[in-house]
Amino acid sequence: MNVNAREFVQRQYVRDLVHHKARQLARQKVLRKESVKDIEQILMLDLLERLPNFDPEKATLDTFAADCVGHKISKMLRERKREMRDGQREGKSLDAWVRDEDGISVPRAATLSREENDRRLGGGNAEEQRDRAMDVEAVLSRLTEDQRKLCELLKTMSLVKAARRLGIPRTTAAYHLETIREVFREAGLAIYL
Numbered sequence: 001m002n003v004n005a006r007e008f009v010q011r012q013y014v015r016d017l018v019h020h021k022a023r024q025l026a027r028q029k030v031l032r033k034e035s036v037k038d039i040e041q042i043l044m045l046d047l048l049e050r051l052p053n054f055d056p057e058k059a060t061l062d063t064f065a066a067d068c069v070g071h072k073i074s075k076m077l078r079e080r081k082r083e084m085r086d087g088q089r090e091g092k093s094l095d096a097w098v099r100d101e102d103g104i105s106v107p108r109a110a111t112l113s114r115e116e117n118d119r120r121l122g123g124g125n126a127e128e129q130r131d132r133a134m135d136v137e138a139v140l141s142r143l144t145e146d147q148r149k150l151c152e153l154l155k156t157m158s159l160v161k162a163a164r165r166l167g168i169p170r171t172t173a174a175y176h177l178e179t180i181r182e183v184f185r186e187a188g189l190a191i192y193l
Helices: 005-010 012-026 036-053 059-087 115-123 125-140 145-156 159-166 169-188
Strands: 097-099 103-107
Touching: 005 012, 005 036, 012 036, 012 059, 036 059, 036 125, 145 159, 159 169
Parallel strands: none
Antiparallel strands: 097 103
């Protein structure tokens, strides 16, 4: 079935979906440099490129759009995280001079958000650090003893080494880690993973 591209992108559901997902993505730490409009354009372009693959026997247009947007978002996040993990990336001095959003030369450190700077320096004032420590401790108390041991080991070693130290299969350790991550996410503490 041929779907008119113009009608497709003008569908209220498609526009709302793309705008909502773009706003969510723009708040993600790995995509903060992208504007909502840029992300909307990326998502819409991907939708248009995939539109010829639409099969009304398999899904509605809205379901098709939601699936395509979900896949594109996953791909964008995967690619950006891969870039961030790239061992070839060069460190950049915070003392080096760069141009800020207004084109003014400033030390790179001045371009960091407060959150980025706090994370880099170990975070905020003493009261905030105490609150964070209490929040993390509360989450840890909801874990099993084995999961808490795994968390402690993961501070200083890889998952494989931690599994060996605990005498459990790597797959079991990975399962525990996913459960731990979910508990932290539910508590709004995913930043500490």
